[in-house]
Structures are given as C-alpha cells and as structure tokens.
Amino acid sequence: MNFENEPYLSRLPEDKTLCVYNSSSLxxxxxxxxxxxxxxxxxxxxxxxxxxxxxxxxDTAVGKAAAVLMARMGIKKIHADIGSRLAERYIAELNDGVDEKEKISFSCGIKVDRLLCATEDLFESLYDSDEMYMQLRRRARLVQGVEARVENISSNYGFINDLSFTVPAGGRLMVAGENGAGKTTLLKILCGLIRPKSGEVFIDGKTPSLLPKRTIGYIPQQTDNTEFSLSVEEVVSLGIGRASVKNREAVIRRSLERTGTLGLINRSYFSLSGGEKQKVSLARCLAQDAKLLLLDEPTAALDAENRKMVTDILHSLSVSEIPTIIIVTHDKELLKMHGWQTLVLERPGD
Structure with a gap:
C-alpha cells in the first residue's frame, strides 16, 4: 500500500487517538x-x-459503536490499530446491496472478536442505527433534555386528580385521552402558565417559575383565528437569546434548514398552512435549544404528507439532540412510535 496516496493508513502520531482526512488532507x-x-x-x-x-x-480502536458513529458521519474509509469482527460485520451489512462508490472500506492492524468494553457487549444484538446512536449519546451524557417530575398534582381544569409521573432527561412521553380529560391543562401546568390546585411540578429539579428562560419550548394547538404580523424569520428569532447578529442569522438558518422551511424565511407567519406553521414553530424551539419540548396535538388537522414531516422531525430530534419531549395527541400513528412512554388521562366514568 502506498502511504503517500493513503495517508490515513499511516501510523498515528503518539499523542493522537484519531486522525481524519478528506482524501490526503488532514x-x-x-x-x-x-x-x-x-x-x-x-x-x-x-x-x-x-x-x-x-x-x-x-482510530486506535474501532468496535461496533465506533463503526456506527463513523458510518453516520459519512466516513468512507476506516482504519484501526485494533478492530473488532463486530465492527467488520456491521460495516459489511451496511455495504450489502449498496453502490460501490457508497460502500465503506474497513481495515485494521490487529483483528479481535470484540473489544473489551461494555458498549461492545451491549451492541452485539442491536441493529437499529438510530437506537444505537441514541444510546451512545446517552452513555456519553450528551443529552440535551432535563427531567420532568410531577408529584400528586390536581387541577381545577379538566380531570387531573393526584397525578404523578416522571420523564427522565431525554425521555419521550405521549399523553393520550378523551377531550376534556386535562391533556392541554397538563402541558400548561408543566410550562408554568397555570398552577396546579395541589401538588408540585419540578423541571430539572426546579419549579417552572424558577427555570432559566428558554428551557421549555411550548407549541400549543394551531388555531386559525390568531394573526401574527411577523415574518417566519422573526418568529424563529423569538427563541434566540443574547447572541451576535451574525450568530442569530446562522442559528435561524440552521433551524429552518433542519425543519425544511428555509424557503419560507421571508413569508408572513400568518400566511402559512397549518403544517408549515408547525414546522416553523419547531424551528423556533430548535433555535432556542429548548431542553423540554411540550407539543399540543402537533399533527392535528395536517394532511398525511405534513404529518409525516412533523413525525420525522420529532424522531430526528429524539435521536440527535435528545431533548425531553412530551406530546399530547390523538394521532394513532404517533402513538405507535417506538420507544415512547404513554400516559392516558381519563375522565371520571371512562
């Protein structure tokens, strides 16, 4: 092998554990x-x-976990001083049926059955790349979300009575139930818009009123009778704290790109369709780096295409940034999403 043409195969510097090249450039x-x-x-x-x-x-060592991360980042050539057969097998499965130019090459100086680490054992029987990626971020404590804890709350609105539950940092909860059961009331209590008649709510160990600004991103149900004389860009900018003008523009654009709404940046928010408004509202929450997302019927009144777009964005968020997400919904497709806790609120007599 000619190392001059393949510098990533050269020996790692003594003080480095990872070197990444684009072609021959470090x-x-x-x-x-x-x-x-x-x-x-x-x-x-x-x-x-x-x-x-x-x-x-x-890399000095590549097991299945490292292979998962490298593949997600689009790395096409991987060399390890020590590589595992689990990593090799995972990459071979990714390459199966893929065009030659899209395949990932894997080589190693020493090959072992598996690396001696808990992650390697954990991933041996896992195949879903999103699930593995999310678990890795959790193990690395790269979770954006915060714990939401509800202790014995009751409310004058709806039928919430002595309700308790906990959603861990980065957890995902679907709240279902009949109309009038108190689902929207619960979200308003969580974000501090109304106080419970009794009981306590703690977000990241604090009551909602004591939280830093922008900890919570709340998206209420979409209504057609409220007009905002703001552009899409201005709506998204509402989620941004004190940042330079340059940074604000970059954050706004990244958030709109993430939700597929950059083309709407100069449009009036009021002129948007229901699906477009939901995606722009999600972009606002992305821009503010909300640690707890509260969404009230995010797919209500949307057509199938926009429901899928919103669902895909929520899935992407829950895998990458991993905020804590609590959703109120009647949507049966949302309720089927894998890996979510479910809480059903019932009216007396139901």
Missing amino acids: IFSNSGKWLMPLFELEKFLKIYLGPKDNLCAH
Whole structure:
C-alpha cells in the first residue's frame, strides 16, 4: 500500500487517538478517550466548510459503536490499530446491496472478536442505527433534555386528580385521552402558565417559575383565528437569546434548514398552512435549544404528507439532540412510535 496516496493508513502520531482526512488532507485530530473524539468530530463536521466528499479515518480502536458513529458521519474509509469482527460485520451489512462508490472500506492492524468494553457487549444484538446512536449519546451524557417530575398534582381544569409521573432527561412521553380529560391543562401546568390546585411540578429539579428562560419550548394547538404580523424569520428569532447578529442569522438558518422551511424565511407567519406553521414553530424551539419540548396535538388537522414531516422531525430530534419531549395527541400513528412512554388521562366514568 502506498502511504503517500493513503495517508490515513499511516501510523498515528503518539499523542493522537484519531486522525481524519478528506482524501490526503488532514482536517481533524484528537487525543481523547473512548468515543469522545468521534463526538468531537461530529461537532466539527457540522461547522466545517471545506470539502468532505472522501472522508477517511484512522482510530486506535474501532468496535461496533465506533463503526456506527463513523458510518453516520459519512466516513468512507476506516482504519484501526485494533478492530473488532463486530465492527467488520456491521460495516459489511451496511455495504450489502449498496453502490460501490457508497460502500465503506474497513481495515485494521490487529483483528479481535470484540473489544473489551461494555458498549461492545451491549451492541452485539442491536441493529437499529438510530437506537444505537441514541444510546451512545446517552452513555456519553450528551443529552440535551432535563427531567420532568410531577408529584400528586390536581387541577381545577379538566380531570387531573393526584397525578404523578416522571420523564427522565431525554425521555419521550405521549399523553393520550378523551377531550376534556386535562391533556392541554397538563402541558400548561408543566410550562408554568397555570398552577396546579395541589401538588408540585419540578423541571430539572426546579419549579417552572424558577427555570432559566428558554428551557421549555411550548407549541400549543394551531388555531386559525390568531394573526401574527411577523415574518417566519422573526418568529424563529423569538427563541434566540443574547447572541451576535451574525450568530442569530446562522442559528435561524440552521433551524429552518433542519425543519425544511428555509424557503419560507421571508413569508408572513400568518400566511402559512397549518403544517408549515408547525414546522416553523419547531424551528423556533430548535433555535432556542429548548431542553423540554411540550407539543399540543402537533399533527392535528395536517394532511398525511405534513404529518409525516412533523413525525420525522420529532424522531430526528429524539435521536440527535435528545431533548425531553412530551406530546399530547390523538394521532394513532404517533402513538405507535417506538420507544415512547404513554400516559392516558381519563375522565371520571371512562
């Protein structure tokens, strides 16, 4: 092998555990342990403006977890000083039926059945890349969400009586129930818009009134009778704290791109369809880096295409940023989403 043409195969510098190239140009290196260099690489690639059409990586050790992360980042050539057969098998499965130019190559100096770490054992029988990615971020404590804890609350509105539950940081909860059972009331209590008659609510260990601004992103039900004389750009900017004008513009654009609404940036918010409003509202929550998302019937009155778009955005959020998400819904398709807790509120006599 000609190392001059394949520099990622060269020996790692003594003080580095990961080097990443685009073709022959070194673009990133790190000296961290475990999978943290790969998470740092992920952050770097989000802001890196140079070419990344032929990413190649050399890592000290690559097990299945590292292979999952590298594949998600679009790395096409992977070399490890020590590589596991679990990683090799995972990459072979990804390559099955894929065009030659999209395949990932994997090589290693020493091959072992598995790396001696708990993550390797955990992932042996897992195949869903989103599930594995989410678990890795949790193990690395890269979870944006906060714990939401409800203790014995009752309300003068709806039929909430002595209700208790806990959603862990980064957890996902669907709240279902008949009209009038108190689902919307529950969201308003969680975000501090109304107080419970009795009981306590703690978000990240604090009552809602004591939370830092923008901890909670609340998206109420869409209504057709409320007019906002604001542009889409202005609505999304409402979620941003004190940042430079340059940073504000970048955050707004990234949030709109993430929700597929950048083309609406100069439109009046009031002129948008229901689905467009929901996606722009989600962009606002993204811009504010909300740690707890409260969504009231996010797919109500939307057509099938827009329901799918909103559902896909929620899934992407729950896998990557991992905020805590609580959704009120009647949507049977949403209620079928994998990995969500479910809470059913009932009216007396139901």
